[in-house]
Amino acid sequence: MTVSFAPIWAVDVIGSILMIVLSILCFRLARQLKRREADNIMWTYLVWICSALTIFAVSRSAGHILKQILLLTGSPHLWASISPFSGAVNTFTFILVGGLTLFFERTWDINQEVIQDRRSLQNAHSELLYLNENLERLVTERTEELALSEQKYRGIFEASRDMILVTAPNGRVVEMNPAGYQMLGFQSLKNENGEANSRDFFSSPKDCEGILSSINAKGFVSNIEMDLKHTDERRIRSLISGSLDQGAAERDSTIHFLVKDIEERRRIEEQIAQADKLASIGQLSAGIAHEINNPLGVMLGYTQLLIRQTKEGSETFQDLKTIEKHVRNCKTIVEDLLHFARTSPPKETTIRIDAAMDDVLNFVRQHAEMERMQIIREYDPSVLEMRLDEKKMKQVFMNLIMNARHAIGETGILTINTAYNPEGKSVEIRISDNGHGIDKQNLSRIFDPFFTTKPTGEGTGLGLSVSYGIVKNHGGDIRVESIPGEGSTFAIILPVVPPNISDESKIDGKIAADR
Amino acid sequence: MRSYVARIAIFIGPLIWIMARPGAALATQTHGGAEGLIAHQLAHLFYLVSMGVFIYWLRKRRLVAESGWRMIQFAAAFLIIWNFDTFFVHLLDETPGIIRTYRLSPWTIRIETEPGFEALASIYYLAKLDHLFCVPALWLLYIGLKRLSSGNLKAGGDVP
Numbered sequence: 051m052t053v054s055f056a057p058i059w060a061v062d063v064i065g066s067i068l069m070i071v072l073s074i075l076c077f078r079l080a081r082q083l084k085r086r087e088a089d090n091i092m093w094t095y096l097v098w099i100c101s102a103l104t105i106f107a108v109s110r111s112a113g114h115i116l117k118q119i120l121l122l123t124g125s126p127h128l129w130a131s132i133s134p135f136s137g138a139v140n141t142f143t144f145i146l147v148g149g150l151t152l153f154f155e156r157t158w159d160i161n162q163e164v165i166q167d168r169r170s171l172q173n174a175h176s177e178l179l180y181l182n183e184n185l186e187r188l189v190t191e192r193t194e195e196l197a198l199s200e201q202k203y204r205g206i207f208e209a210s211r212d213m214i215l216v217t218a219p220n221g222r223v224v225e226m227n228p229a230g231y232q233m234l235g236f237q238s239l240k241n242e243n244g245e246a247n248s249r250d251f252f253s254s255p256k257d258c259e260g261i262l263s264s265i266n267a268k269g270f271v272s273n274i275e276m277d278l279k280h281t282d283e284r285r286i287r288s289l290i291s292g293s294l295d296q297g298a299a300e301r302d303s304t305i306h307f308l309v310k311d312i313e314e315r316r317r318i319e320e321q322i323a324q325a326d327k328l329a330s331i332g333q334l335s336a337g338i339a340h341e342i343n344n345p346l347g348v349m350l351g352y353t354q355l356l357i358r359q360t361k362e363g364s365e366t367f368q369d370l371k372t373i374e375k376h377v378r379n380c381k382t383i384v385e386d387l388l389h390f391a392r393t394s395p396p397k398e399t400t401i402r403i404d405a406a407m408d409d410v411l412n413f414v415r416q417h418a419e420m421e422r423m424q425i426i427r428e429y430d431p432s433v434l435e436m437r438l439d440e441k442k443m444k445q446v447f448m449n450l451i452m453n454a455r456h457a458i459g460e461t462g463i464l465t466i467n468t469a470y471n472p473e474g475k476s477v478e479i480r481i482s483d484n485g486h487g488i489d490k491q492n493l494s495r496i497f498d499p500f501f502t503t504k505p506t507g508e509g510t511g512l513g514l515s516v517s518y519g520i521v522k523n524h525g526g527d528i529r530v531e532s533i534p535g536e537g538s539t540f541a542i543i544l545p546v547v548p549p550n551i552s553d554e555s556k557i558d559g560k561i562a563a564d565r
Numbered sequence: 566m567r568s569y570v571a572r573i574a575i576f577i578g579p580l581i582w583i584m585a586r587p588g589a590a591l592a593t594q595t596h597g598g599a600e601g602l603i604a605h606q607l608a609h610l611f612y613l614v615s616m617g618v619f620i621y622w623l624r625k626r627r628l629v630a631e632s633g634w635r636m637i638q639f640a641a642a643f644l645i646i647w648n649f650d651t652f653f654v655h656l657l658d659e660t661p662g663i664i665r666t667y668r669l670s671p672w673t674i675r676i677e678t679e680p681g682f683e684a685l686a687s688i689y690y691l692a693k694l695d696h697l698f699c700v701p702a703l704w705l706l707y708i709g710l711k712r713l714s715s716g717n718l719k720a721g722g723d724v725p
Contacts, residue, residue: 051686052675053669058693065696072703079710096710107703137605140590144608148615151641155622473722 457485636709
């Protein structure tokens with residue numbers, strides 16, 4: 051086949067020139083990239099590749115151009131001597147380009163790692179720079195935030211009306227808020243060992259053990275009612291919740307207690323229950339008394355009629371007298387029951403409390419062997435005249451003083467004081483003794499009708515019931531505080547009613563007080 | 566002492582025996598004949614394979630999603646074709662009896678083949694135009710680098 055050599059020549063020569071030009075352009079571009087980012091290994095790699103390709107292109111193309119020129123100029127022998135060198139250089143450049151290309155994957159990986167490390171370093175550097183520039187401000191801000199937080203939670207801790215107690219898991223007291231100190235009556239918690247234990251706060255240390263073990267086992271306790279102990283040995287009924295705060299290390303764990311004093315609430319609840327009970331008994335008593343009172347009246351009337359018709363001194367006369375005496379006793383009891391039940395309204399007159407009390411004391415002194423008893427009278431001069439049923443109030447004072455005398459025995463101290471409370475517009479009359487006191491289990495029953503601790507025949511058990519009824523009938527209240535072995539105090543609280551107030555509104559006030 | 570002398574004799578004896586019997590020197594191999602051609606052809610094959618590996622890594626690393634690297638991938642593909650072409654031309658040129666070329670005038674040549682293989686002459690003629698593959702390869706490489714450069718400029722460095 052005979053063909054034109056021109057296409058081969060043209061493609062060879064022009065292609066060779068283009069190869070040289072393009073390879074140099076590629077090399078320049080790669081150099082530019084490298085200059086732009088001198089530390090980028092990928093551009094360095096591309097510079098190597100382009101360098102190898104340029105060497106390849108120049109050596110091969112120069113060889114081809116030279117070959118064509120020498121062949122055209124009729125010097126093939128000259129090309130024959132140069133050709134092996136040109137071919138060898140070409141072979142070398144092939145291997146160079148191929149070898150470099152095979153390193154692409156590793157170079158790429160290294161570059162990625164370098165970029166990643168550089169980013170990490172840049173981030174770390176930025177953070178360090180930021181911290182360096184803002185460290186003081188950040189510390190100040192954080193400190194302020196912490197101070198605010200501390201102030202806020204310290205405020206809650208300090209201002210809480212309930213006791214907040216922080217202890218170690220073994221009960222050792224770490225911290226207690228002022229409400230806790232006030233509630234328990236402590237000035238300082240430290241004992242002779244320099245530390246306090248929450249066991250000391252409980253009436254029964256076993257209760258504390260139980261709570262601590264429950265918290266350590268379950269992590270919390272909720273609303274458990276327990277008796278705490280005041281420093282004056284007074285019992286404080288409390289509602290206790292606690293939870294375990296696990297610290298980073300076991301020794302850092304603490305227990306946080308929230309203790310609510312429910313003594314006052316429980317006392318009011320008991321008073322309400324007592325009042326309800328006595329009101330029920332009063333209703334029952336009134337019903338019975340009414341039913342018995344009339345037949346007793348008939349019995350007394352007929353007995354007195356028979357006495358008048360019977361010869362004095364005879365046996366029948368004596369028998370009738372005995373019947374009359376016992377019927378009268380029964381009538382007294384029934385009347386006392388009616389007083390307790392407050393069926394009749396008080397016949398109020400204007401009296402002075404201290405004068406009425408003195409009358410009672412004088413009467414009792416004359417009839418009840420009180421010579422060896424010390425009587426202390428502390429009357430408040432600001433207690434003015436009051437509208438009261440004098441006879442019934444004297445009966446109340448008599449009952450309470452006689453009870454005190456009975457509790458004291460022959461020697462002891464009876465203290466009577468009065469006080470006016472302008473805020474509550476009431477007068478408080480306190481009758482205290484240092485006798486044997488009242489047992490705890492009897493305290494809730496002392497106002498019950500027919501309840502007495504006296505031997506049979508010495509008391510009917512109606513004295514305090516009747517007193518309770520009379521005081522309530524005046525719109526007042528009667529309370530008792532007693533420590534067995536140390537004495538008792540009865541407090542009568544009477545509302546101060548201005549002398550011109552109408553009876554109707556007085557009765558309304560009394561009903562409201564009863565509720 | 567006797568054992569020491571015996572050890573020296575064991576090591577030195579064979580050496581003296583070899584030196585006492587000289588023959589042809591075989592230390593350096595000669596390079597003549599077709600060795601240059603074979604080396605060149607192997608270099609072509611190596612070049613071809615390395616370009617194939619290059620394309621494999623570009624695709625595996627998903628770099629071809631970027632237009633610059635995609636162009637470079639095409640450049641590598643053209644270089645593979647070019648290597649095939651030149652390998653084939655060298656094979657026909659240097660294998661005796663397949664192709665014979667004669668220059669009839671400065672601008673005319675005659676290509677002869679064995680009877681029955683006339684089509685090979687046309688293929689050989691076309692294959693001689695190998696710059697039709699390697700020039701586009703370098704052009705695509707140039708375009709690829711240019712795109713990488715502009716991409717890098719937009720990204721403010723740190724690419725790839």
